[in-house]
Amino acid sequence: EADAARAAAFGPAITRDGREVEVCANIGGAEEARLAAEVGADGVGLLRSEFLFLARDSAPDEATQRGEYQAALDALGGKPVIIRTLDIGADKQLPYLRLPAVPNPALGVRGARLWASHPELLETQLRALLGVTPLDTLHIMLPMVSEAGELRRVRERLEAIASELGLAARPRLGAMIEVPSAALCAASLAAEADFLSIGTNDLTQYTLAMDREDPALTARADVLHPAVLRLIQATVDGAAGRCPVGVCGAAASDALAAPLLVALGVDELSVEPARVPAVKAVLRRLDAAALAAELPELLTLDDATAVRERLNAWLARAD
Ligand code: PEP
Numbered sequence: 001e002a003d004a005a006r007a008a009a010f011g012p013a014i015t016r017d018g019r020e021v022e023v024c025a026n027i028g029g030a031e032e033a034r035l036a037a038e039v040g041a042d043g044v045g046l047l048r049s050e051f052l053f054l055a056r057d058s059a060p061d062e063a064t065q066r067g068e069y070q071a072a073l074d075a076l077g078g079k080p081v082i083i084r085t086l087d088i089g090a091d092k093q094l095p096y097l098r099l100p101a102v103p104n105p106a107l108g109v110r111g112a113r114l115w116a117s118h119p120e121l122l123e124t125q126l127r128a129l130l131g132v133t134p135l136d137t138l139h140i141m142l143p144m145v146s147e148a149g150e151l152r153r154v155r156e157r158l159e160a161i162a163s164e165l166g167l168a169a170r171p172r173l174g175a176m177i178e179v180p181s182a183a184l185c186a187a188s189l190a191a192e193a194d195f196l197s198i199g200t201n202d203l204t205q206y207t208l209a210m211d212r213e214d215p216a217l218t219a220r221a222d223v224l225h226p227a228v229l230r231l232i233q234a235t236v237d238g239a240a241g242r243c244p245v246g247v248c249g250a251a252a253s254d255a256l257a258a259p260l261l262v263a264l265g266v267d268e269l270s271v272e273p274a275r276v277p278a279v280k281a282v283l284r285r286l287d288a289a290a291l292a293a294e295l296p297e298l299l300t301l302d303d304a305t306a307v308r309e310r311l312n313a314w315l316a317r318a319d
């Protein structure tokens with residue numbers, strides 16, 4: 001019986017109306033990759049590589065990085081692993097990489113914008129990533145992308161290094177959707193990307209102009225605000241099946257938000273490792289098409305509180 005329960009937990013999450021949704025794990029490094037595998041994650045939807053860069057005196061060299069990325073891939077045993085390139089700036093700082101103090105760091109040089117001033121960081125990281133095997137399970141994801149050119153430039157660098165190394169395989173390259181411009185231009189990003197993943201933590205912050213670190217605003221900086229939901233819908237519509245769309249922000253782990261994200265058309269949710277079984281269980285109870293039929297009404301409500309109430313009531317009725 002315990003074996004049957006375990007097998008069920010490890011199986012795919014298929015909604016009542018037959019939608020298969022990948023439930024992956026968010027991790028900080030190779031150590032947590034083992035945990036992700038143990039809880040039955042379908043892969044890793046976000047490895048925050050900046051953790052490898054924190055708590056040291058200098059940036060990790062190519063071999064150190066490759067070792068960590070390879071260990072994460074090995075732990076997942078052939079399941080897809082999305083490794084995000086260094087996401088530094090705003091709330092995330094490195095002691096050995098002093099970025100100039102600016103009045104609005106959240107609107108400053110962070111994430112993928114860093115490559116213009118620090119190309120050597122990207123170069124080393126791309127070389128380390130291209131050193132892992134097998135390359136076809138590796139997905140490289142860029143944070144804080146606001147236009148397709150940022151993706152194109154990294155693709156060119158990736159191609160150049162891969163051919164220099166004589167590699168036959170290529171990793172997939174994707175963009176995070178964390179700012180409104182990326183969500184609104186999702187079609188143009190989807191033309192360049194192999195996958196998109198919505199970072200709802202930052203997307204909420206930038207859509208509502210509410211600092212995610214400000215305790216006075218945490219209660220109001222709610223992903224269920226209709227404006228944020230419409231940008232998620234715009235992302236799925238923009239991708240139009242050209243590439244898969246996932247969500248790797250905290251909303252994916254949330255029992256209320258997760259069904260709504262699937263109803264909005266998202267293909268993959270990446271959640272805290274401990275939440276993988278619970279999120280799979282929630283999705284297996286969901287009729288995604290029935291909830292999708294409620295979207296025109298939910299997305300035109302006044303605020304997040306109204307969406308929360310309506311969604312809670314709908315899910316309670318459906319259960
Ligand atoms: C996000 O912004 O939703 C995200 C997943 O990235 P981070 O929380 O690391 O900024």
Ligand code: MG
Pocket residue numbers: 143178199201202
């Ligand atoms: Mg983010």
